Amino acid sequence: MSKYLLVTAALAIGMASGGLAGDVTPGKGVDMVLLPKFLGIKVFDQAHQGALEAEKELENPKPLKYLGPTPENSVAGQIEIVTNATTQGVGAIMISNNSGDQIVPAAKAAQAKGIKVVTWDSPIPSAEGEDVFVAQVDFTEIGKVMADMALSIMGANGGKFAILSASPDAANQNAWIAAMKEALKDPKYAKLQLVDIVYGDDQQEKSYNQANALVDKHPDIKLIMAPTSVGIVAAAKAMQDGGLGDKVKISGLGLPSEMLAYTKSGIAPEFALWSFTDLGYLAYYTAYALATGAIKAEEGATFKAGRMGEYKITKDPTRAKGLRILMGPFTVYNKDNIEAAAAK
Amino acid sequence: MIALGRLKSWEGLLLAILVVVVAMNVMRSPYYLGIDNVVNLFQLSIEKIIVALTMTMIIVSGEIDLSVASIMGLAAVLLGCLFKAGIPMPAAILIALLSGLAAGLFNGFWVAQAGLPSLAVTLAGLIGYRGLARVFIQDHSIGGFPVWFNTIGQQRTVGPLTISIMIFFILFVIVAVTLHGSGLGRLVYAIGNNTQAARYAGVRVKLIKLCLFGASGLVAALAGILYGARLGSVRGDIATGFELDIITMVLLGGVSIFGGSGNIIGVGLSILVILNLRNGMGLANITGDTQTSVVGALLILSVLVPNLMHTLKTKWKERKT
């Protein structure tokens, strides 16, 4: 008898303290939209795969809509897709934001209609119109990782290096670059000198040309740091084509499968990334949980995201306002582990 | 059977197409005819349709202006850069408008005065003005405009309509009156029909063409500024590729590429067709380049079909005699 009382009491206390840690019930029909920065980039395709995996697990009968603008129309295109989705009255929009704060009016209109707005990979800087941001890594930490990779590649004597970024509006890249600059202030990196930041817009040709332009303008740089999966490949090929692989090294964030040849040949001795598939998976789970009411977008809410385990919504320390879910780990790839990773 | 005669005309055809497109869209989405969506429909392309109005006059006069999208970009960028430099917004807007006027007059000078083909001149403008815009703004984007400015492009101020939509309707009336109800309009048609004859008849062809290009530039600048207000920020590649839609709207409206014919009602109808088509595609989750390729096909058809009809009619007449 007392055993039952104990269990009941425990259950009662459990329920009283905010419900069972967000139980995500599968099987509910929710219209979901996955909106990358733009179409055509492998990492976003991987995120799409991850989201589809989550959809299958959650048995959502309504199919996921994977929509994206074209690169030269990214900002206006994303705004248009969000606006149209609002008209259609979907359940949740998952967006990798390439439009800075320009997406805010459209996002707020969506929220006003009861649509959940979940950002992933790249948040809305002011956090207006956003329910929660699914962060792949801690942005401040990425800055430190890039600084460390730069130091390890250029060596104790340091030298000049430049950054090849994506779009000048991209919230994530800007945050990472800012974090890297902050990390570089540490005296450990005193000999590393950042000479230039250029933008390749996540486009192959442009990034290729920008990488070459960097070498033309600063003939004595020793490293190009490209925190963009398109930029890093383009820069590596540019150095390879120009026969500069010994003088100028490449690092940044890239896909192992795309960087395999360049890491083996020594042009890109080290670079990092996380799993975009996991990111898409987690973003889907988060959006679904919010849309079905399993959790609310507030600090402290927790839920179980399928095979990835439990996650908790916290305040985002890298922005003035905003909530985030931190996915977690990333990997630094080099000659030793890249073959295994690329094969996956 | 005057009514049937009207229906057989190009405008009738457009009206029929419009009804079909709207019907298809309504069947697909119940929200389609709601006032919210109708406003959205206009909003998403409002800048293009504003420029289409002056483009109509240019094409009727026998010329073409490929540089409008680049002038839009240039004006928007200038606005942003001036704003960032601390110049008060109203002054920045004025300067941006004047820059569009200057660009248009520059085009007009080479076309009207020096007699160069407008295709080549405005192609140079398309490249050059865009380049100039990027010189000013480089790769950055400038935002953070004052709230009242963003309101112009985004907020529903006049009932459910935005100021941009109001501007479009006002301009529509102005162009309609000019083209169809004024002496100037008749002169523009005359120039388009036969420039040499018009010149010999004493029409000041050079002056009129200069003014038309100037107006085109000014309105393009206005549209660029409104675009910046709607997006809340400006970039160097803003409005790239808009000239395709704009030219299609005009040609699909029954305006002949060779000049001298067409009317503003047709252009108005074709604008509605293209807006509904784009919006319908957007709601059907067809995006970006696919939408544009449909517009491209429409462009070709808008000249191809009249050509074919003309050939068929002549062959038919030959048969009869």
Added chain:
Amino acid sequence: MNWLQRRVRPEQIRELSLLLLIILAVTIFGSLIPYYYTSRTFDRIAESVTIIGIVGIGQTLVVLTRNIDLSVGSIVGFTAYFIGALIAGNNGINPLAAILLAIAMGAVMGAINGVLVAWARVPSIIVTLGTLAIYRGMLVDLSGARTVTSDSLPGWLLNLARVNLLTIGMVRIGALFTIALSMVVIFQIGTTYLRAGRCIYAIGSNPDAALLIGLPFRRLVFLVFVISGALSGLAGFVMLARFGNITVEAGRGLELEVVAAVVVGGVNIFGGSGSVVGATLGAVMLGILEQSLLRLQISEFWRDALLGLLILLAVASDAVILQRLRTLWGRAELKVAPGMPPPVPETEKGVTNP
């Protein structure tokens, strides 16, 4: 002066002056920029000239007939992507087969343009503006917006960009550059000495007269668009070899650079005059400007603004100066033609009756 007027056409003077301008530009830049006369500079210029040069040949032919082809950028992107996808899926494919396939693909797309312009009588600006959008849309749709990545491509393709066929001093002539150069030579000879080539000039100079004489007007206009498409396909292959990674954005905006090079190179926008060599010189000039401005730390964006200005100047000077030169030349020919009565005394100053 007479001797000169008899031997040299006005258009050739135009090309000669462009060549002099190029030499002048190189000298000036060489003195301003350190390490200018290096193989790296040559490589970078050759890179940009290769693709634009190949497409420029086709564009020249089109412009000579008083038309324009704005769809080349989309054709280049389309072929680059799909040939790339094809090779990625079948790594063992014969290189020559791949190149021929690219050319064929481009030729088909050019043929569509050609039919619409030559037989359906739709102005080429409309047709190619439309196909620019249609081909790009088809590329995005059919590819599912995926990317062709270099890790899926065979080694021979990726290394093509680095193969050196010839090394003259510091200058490295690569395989891709050789392809471009040979195309230029072939087509220059073709347009100058082949009957079809001369007919193309005739059509552009005076379409009405050409029709009256009975030239195969429509077939030739169709042909130039097919060639333009085919060469764009070849350029697509070169782009694939150079960049490895091809996205659906490949080639966007290329048409503007090509038209700029062609116009600057002395090909008259009214049709009928200009040459393949001239267009290539135009591409070289633009390549030099682009590279050199970059080195001088002048914002790369000035390039487009300057490009627009150059086109304007080229067209304006062609309209004004060339017209005058032609009139002068025409008078000179009249003067020296045997068996003709002496011409009426000139009333304009500067020209005297012999």
